[in-house]
Amino acid sequence: MSARKVKVGLIGLGNIGKTHIRNIKSMEQIELVGVCDQVKEKADQFAAECGTTAYYEPADLFDRSGLEAVIIAVPHYSHPDLAIEAFARGLHVLCEKPLAVHVNEARRTIDAYNKAKESHPELVFGMMFQERTLPFYKRIKEFVDSGELGQLTRATWINTAWFRSQAYYDSGDWRATWAGEGGGILTNQCPHNLDFYQWVFGVPSKISGHAHIGKYHHIEVEDEVTAYFEHENGMIGHFMVTTAESPGVNRLEIVGENGRLVFENNKLRLFRNKVSMLKHLQETTQGFANVESEESELEVDTEVPTGHKVVTEKFIHRVATGEGELIAEGPEGIRSVTIANGIMLSSFTERPVEVPFDSDQYESILKQLISTSKFHKTASKEIEADITQSFSK
């Protein structure tokens, strides 16, 4: 791994911040030069636990700790501002998902990165899209990239394994509010899924979204979404997600002219056509004859390192050596934000949207929602939460 230690600062010591602390402690390549949280007790507690310095303002961490790289693990709205402040100081950034709440902010962050690279060409910007490291997802990506399915015709993803209780939503006052979080399941839980979708299939060219706001929870953002996508290559996509289904399902079907790949219950089943379905439907003289296919299970090596730590290690390695691939480059983060905003814009306007859409229109709808929000959350409560239960394995 890396030849030298990298001086890292961590901002945000909440749920995911604790995961970062655990990983950092186990990584020899990191010297944790400071932790920062606006809640003084948290910063003090983790600083003591890690033998480092506590900061209560990100600017102090940036200016006083001597860090080279920062991990940003605060609520979404602050990701762009903190990343931009870091870039302006020539600091490397590993940003939690989502890159931003809306496309204009994502663009502002990427512009700042590109500008900072003019004077610091070595600057590293990574996104925490750890689900790209999951063995089944990696295998799906490889398989689709191999082109074996031929022309893709449909991808249908039902991912309702994101159950969240009212207690979860009540656990932080920023959660599930337009002002505090800027969105619901698409902004909080699904950036990973939307990132994976675009990683494999690209960003759709047309989006039709149907989002239900606070349908099952006392929240002001969406908790149930169905979207229909069209891609330039003719493929259609479906994306169905909710935080109100238990037991939930995580089933992804990918259909091409040469067969169908189905991911469900940690199995990848392939139905391989003996001939191309598109050729067969043109050439057969039989009215109803299906294409013959063969079913098999794709081998997946599950004994590999996965998760946040892999993303962090690759980021640190690149910072230390200037070499190696990141799991996800920072600017790629705009793509999942684009799909999420596109779904919501379509849902609000009750019309399909073409991509790229008018990101100013989306921003102004969001501003309106923030300003007219009448929702008052009850006081935050501590809940029993093991955040690892929320990660896809």
Ligand SMILES: NC(=O)c1ccc[n+]([C@@H]2O[C@H](COP(=O)([O-])OP(=O)(O)OC[C@H]3O[C@@H](n4cnc5c(N)ncnc54)[C@H](O)[C@@H]3O)[C@@H](O)[C@H]2O)c1
């Ligand atoms: N990659 C993943 O799997 C994953 C999982 C959970 C959360 N996240 C992301 O991480 C981010 C944080 O989520 P969370 O669940 O840990 O939130 P949280 O509310 O549990 O923790 C956020 C922490 O940030 C602190 N904070 C907020 N603004 C700050 C500021 N300006 N300066 C210093 N400290 C500040 C808060 O006091 C709090 O301790 C979110 O963007 C979320 O989407 C990612």
